[in-house]
Amino acid sequence: MEPLLRHSTGVVDLILSGQRGIPRDLLAPFVLAPRVLTHGSPFARTVFRTERARSLLTGVAAHAVGKLPSLASGAVALLLGHLAHGTGWPIPQGGSIRIAQAMADDIKAHGGVIHTGRRITDLRELGHAETVLLDVSPKTLLEIAGDELPERYMRRLARFRYGPAAAKVDFLVSDPIPWTDPHVGRAGTVHLGGTQREMFRQENTTAKGIATGEPFVLVVDPMTVDPGRGLPRKRPVWAYAHVPNGDTRDPVDIVRARIERYAPGFTDTVLAQRSITAAAYEAYNPNYVGGDIGSGAMTLTQSILRPAPQLDPYPTPLPGICLCSASTPPGSSVHGMSGYLAALSVLRREYGIRTQPSLTPNEHLLAGC
Template sequence: MTDAVVVGSGPNGLAAAVLLARAGLSVELHEAAAELGGGARSARLFDADVVHDVCSAVHPMAVASPFFRGFDLAAHGVEMCRPEIAYGHPVDEHRTGLAYADLDRTCERLGRDGGRWRRLMAPLVEHSREVTTLLLGDLRHLPSPGPAALLPPRILALQADLFRGPEASALLAGVAAHTTGRLPSLVGGGTALLLGHLAHATGWPVPRGGTQVLADALAADLRAHGGRIHTSSRVTDLRQLAHARAVLLDVAPRGLLDIAGAYVPAGYRRALEKVRYGPGAAKVDFLVSEPIPWQERELAKAGTIHIGGTRAEVHAAENTVVAGRRAAEPFVLVAQPMVADPSRGLPRKQPIWAYTHVPQGDPLDATDVVRRRIERFAPGFGDTILASRAVPASELEAYNANYVGGDISAAAVTLRQVLARPVPRWNTYRTPLSGVYLCSGATPPGPGVHGMAGLHAAKAVLRKEFGLNELPAGWA
């Protein structure tokens, strides 16, 4: 008999497995793919000397989340490299918003809107740990009154345009668009505040050597505490795991139905079948001969660039995609990791990471769309491209079964599906099946490389299945 089996080696599955193993349980982890990591994998796509992140690339939550704070990435040999500018947003050919790591410098750059940006962000930066803990919580515990009071008026204020000039508004719209949903929205506002303030707190870093090092560090810790890992090991039926006292599934709701749908009560099954999946991501990786030739030279210092134009243009593009249509001028997210981590490639061979939002299951090869959007603000970019690879939204699910129709959030990030994620239950991690838990981004706090869904689910397993109320050192 094994104490616990985890299915899926994304950051949440690995986080759950690490916590359970450190608590002294016997743990097995099964991963369907040949490589560990789920959405935290890297590959050498075109050249042995160049590392590309094939899904997630920039990790503000990996340094800020309570799980990774307790895990201590630095103690496990992971160096997080922070660019001078967390993210930039070209509004047009003459105006660009820049979120420097330094809040003062950001406010100075924003000119007449600098004071408003400071009033919005400075209190969140001052209380960043508490704010992050609250927004990455399990939605089942009352927050401490201080940080909680900071958020509602700010989230509501973001539904309107707070600023006089377009740069600050565009900066926040680009961050809100990470939700891949309708804008403006309360969920988008919360995302903008969480990720936006982290730019000036713990930053938007990239891991030295590629995102894969995050998964590798977690896997090494799991093995060091007796855990066993099985790759190329697809679980298709819950009965395969009958030898485990507890089962934790790092899968989307559809994956839970595939594995255990025949055994769950009809009401829970119907609720899972009603879960909505959001728009897809169409991914493009470029190998380039030189850094992107941005017209605004400061963008060469930014780890992340949002291309979407004004606040109104970002909202229009996202809402068009939510409605099931391709946007004529879509939102594009670009990462240039060698700005902070020169080890990723060579001076004449550099990785560029990008995706754009498209309707669910869209088969679009987005190479030309993304290239054109970048070239608007970086003329000549196309001349630097040595190689490229596109993964349409319709094919992302083959890479990771949690990405249904290309939805990298494992379920649409709407207000209802945030408050009841994935279905209305007091403990959303527990399923009606005895000893079976869900621990993916389809549970609170939602998508992202933070490990918190795994942490919350593992805590519930320790308490309910094994009567252990004390957490291992680091998370107590």
């Protein structure tokens, strides 16, 4: 990871860009490419001497939610892996709602108005808005734009592929997770997948649409790093399993059994639980087609050319209408870069603004922090 850390800013900029321009750090692609080829190919089985190392990085690669190994998963493993050795994987104090609240406060401070609780089913409901950025999947765009889109573009969107799904469980527990290895209890995020071979088999079987009884499971125990997230004897723990797209199985028993394998006695600490199946995820958020929380399969081609092959991936053929969801580059994750890059594209094309505006919050917001 050390060479990647030396070029960390360039590596992050490269992977989290729209992948259409010349990278600012010209050495970053040369540092990254050979490692992606190694960890995204069958060589990944032989590159490390120990199973511990192989399994550790494979668990990170599984964040790509798809076939293992693959070039897309290799890039994900190296991006997240080298960040873990540098800045770490921070989580927002108080939960991700804090990010949404801060953004909403800043929008309102600049005169913006936020409407919630209304489902838009037709673009015409938006009236004569000069510019519209849609945080929706290609499937939803086809539904709300109807016949307004050119037929060729509609065919491209219809060919957009969705990946494996997530099925999630929220637990309320009385005690910290009783991991067999206490060192695991120091981590806020834990990957449960077994050996590298087991993870390869599980993820590839799931990507083929075949359900398994021992899927890859990601567990988050936020109080490990943010003690204020719970109450005495009441701790939140959430987890999701990688399952086939559209899977209708209740994930509670599967997820609980996976945790129990590495933390015997976990079930005895559970006070309450709730779950959502992969199939139900789409009703919760239409962007999660079939439960695909990444809004599109992370294949190499689709990672770069999502949602359709074009020089600027964010505008649609309709004037002033743009896509800004994870179905556009650089794809899924918690980086928010799809919306950021779509906004820059809109400013450049629609308003001729080529200098990035300051994103510094208003003075009165800073005074209240």
